[in-house]
Amino acid sequence: MNNTRYRIAMDGRRIAFGLAVVSLILPVTNVFVTKPAAALVAASSPPFAWDLETVDANRDTGLSTSVALTDAGVPYISYIDSTQRLLRVAHRTPTNWSSEIVAGPGSYTGNTNIAIGPGNAVQVSYFNQTSNAVFFAASGPSGWTTTRIDSGFSEGWNRFAIDPAGRPGIVYTGFDGSLRLASWNGTGWSIEVIDSTTVTSRYPDLAFDALSQPRISYYGSGTLLYAEKSDGRWTRSVIDGTEGAGLFSRIRLDSNGAPHIAYYASRNTSLMYATGGTTGWTRSLVDSGGDVGIDLSLTVDSADRPHIAYYQRTSGTLRYAIGTVRGWIRETVDNSGVVGWYTGIATDSRGFPHISYYDWTDRSLRYARGKIALQVRSLPASPIDLTSVTLTGELVAFGNHSEAMVKFELRVDGEARTLIVGNVTKPGTFSFAVANLSTDAVYEFQAIARAGNETSRGTNLTFRLTALSHPFPLDVLLVSVGVGVGSFAALFIAYFVRGRRRGKSKSRD
Structure with a gap:
């Protein structure tokens, strides 16, 4: 009986070692x-070279910029002229830049936003600090027409977008810190309070989907938040609950209606990015090191690639990132001084980025255009x-x-x-x-x-x-079965021969 148990044990070892040898031989x-x-x-390696231009060289002009392109690719930039206390719009001519007054003199702060409406009509939203109100302005044959929308928060947070039907909408922080949306209904402005429970909804941004339903990103209660409207109802969710995540939030939608959000995370002083929706969000790091992501702007091009312009505080430079199938490609656009505040970004029909920004060193409005050969x-x-x-x-x-x-x-x-x-x-x-x-x-x-x-x-x-022919290192395999390289062959042969002898002895019995 004992001999039988021993032979079975040895046969088991022989089988195990045999399988190990086979695994070494089979390719x-x-x-x-x-x-x-x-x-x-x-x-x-950066994908773009850059043309850099000074748009308006008057001292202390070029704050709170935003840029948009006409169908022909002509850039228009809205900005604050602090020296003359004016709200201005500049556009590129064949030979130079031309600037015109939208509103003022007055006191302006917070965001200015520009968009090109139907028929290439230029439209702007801004915050008038004197009246503590959000305003809308539209260009026409006789000049600019301005309309007071609603009382706003003293910091002047507001963003502007045009829906697929050509109707403007403005998301902003109300005088009481609530998140609000003003929408043009064809005859007037209707105002909705979206979030009145969050403590001071800041840095809101707005995009419309193909059905003209609004999507909003914003920062509130120390986190990045998201709101969307569907079938007449608003739903809100947390995108990034990390403390300090969500400052300078910007949102854009791709051709499938998926939201893309860029934002600054103050805890790790980094530029972050989130995409997803009601089924879940995917977050990723875009750039880190040197306190990056302040004063950011975002757009998504016709190929659904996100483009982000942003400021790197430690180096005082304007940075740019593009999302590709290989990940984020980042580069420095302008390092000619302390540059890159108050960025705006848009892409043309060929995917070239156009960036507006403030040059703190020269106190001027600057413009960068990405260009490259094929x-x-x-x-x-x-x-x-x-x-x-x-x-x-x-x-x-x-x-x-x-x-x-x-x-x-x-x-x-x-x-x-x-x-x-x-x-x-x-x-x-x-x-x-x-x-x-x-x-x-x-x-x-x-x-x-x-x-x-x-x-x-x-x-x-x-x-x-x-x-x-060797999927695993030989010594690793032998360690796994508890024997050394030198004794492996001898052990295998000994077990095999001994097993055969015991088998023959048993058969003779």
């Missing part, structure tokens, strides 16, 4: 390796099966073109293949599935875009489809 297939070629450019990026390849992969690229910018032809160049052993994807008219990713590849061959590929007489080439990346 593991479809292991995919992607790595950059030697000439790989850092992923954080630009494409190569993204890591992904496996389909043992002999097939998907190559992916991203068209970042069109330059001065409305469309581009994109393709890949695939090289192995000195031979190149051209894989044409086709013409694209929007920034974003494109891909090509490649089959009948060889295992263990190293392939190099590159995304390429061509438009007119310009060609842009992405980074050279490499990949290899391989079969590994």
Whole structure:
């Protein structure tokens, strides 16, 4: 009986060791390796060059800026002229900038906001500190018409948007600290109190969805909050409950109606970003280090990419970030002094950013326009099966073109293949599935875009489809079964032989 139990135990060990040896011998297939070629450019390399201009050089002018573009791409900027105590709007002419008075002289503070309405009509919201009221202004053939909307909070927080039907709406902090929305109904302004329980709803921002339903981000009770209206009812929720998260909040919607919110978190002095909705929110860090994210502005372009302009306090510089499929790409736009206060941002039809901001050093209104020639990026390849992969690229910018032809160049052993994807008219990713590849061959590929007489080439990346014969380091496997490398073979043979002898002895019995 004892011999039988011993033989079974030894057979069990033999089986276990046998499986271990088999696992070392059998190959593991479809292991995919992607790595950059030697000439790989850092992923954080900036996608834009910048044209920087002074819009209004009068002293102490350019506070509380906002920028919007006409259908033709002409920038209009609203701002406060503190020296002359005026509210102004400037626009770009073919040769220079032209500025006109919207309101004043008076005392203005808080936010100014500009939007282009139907027929390229310029509309502005602002806060008049003398009357402690939120105002709306619209340009017309005879000049500017201003309308008092409601009493507001002394800090002057207000934001302005136009719904798909062309009707303006203004979200603002009421005189009592409540969150309010004023909407044009066709004949007059209707006012709703959205949140009267939060202690001083600050930094509100407004966007409308495709059904003209309002979405609002704001800061209250020390956290980032969100409100949306549907079927005549308001629902409110907390996006980021971290203490001090939500200052300078800005909201925009993408083509699917999903909200994108950028905000400043004072606890970690960082620029944060959230997207989602009623089903949940995803939060991420955009930039950190040097107290970044103050005076931020946000827009989402036609390819659903978020663009953020913001101030880095420690360095005193204007910063910019764009969200791509590879994550956030960040860069410094202007470091010519203490610059980057009161930012505004808009993108044109080609995805180029336009930024308005205040230059504290020169006390002037500044403007930055992102520009670049055609630009494409190569993204890591992904496996389909043992002999097939998907190559992916991203068209970042069109330059001065409305469309581009994109393709890949695939090289192995000195031979190149051209894989044409086709013409694209929007920034974003494109891909090509490649089959009948060889295992263990190293392939190099590159995304390429061509438009007119310009060609842009992405980074050279490499990949290899391989079969590994040792999925685990040998010493790790042996440690896991409790024996050393030197004794492994001897133990296995001894167990195997001893087991066979005992088996034969038993059979003879």
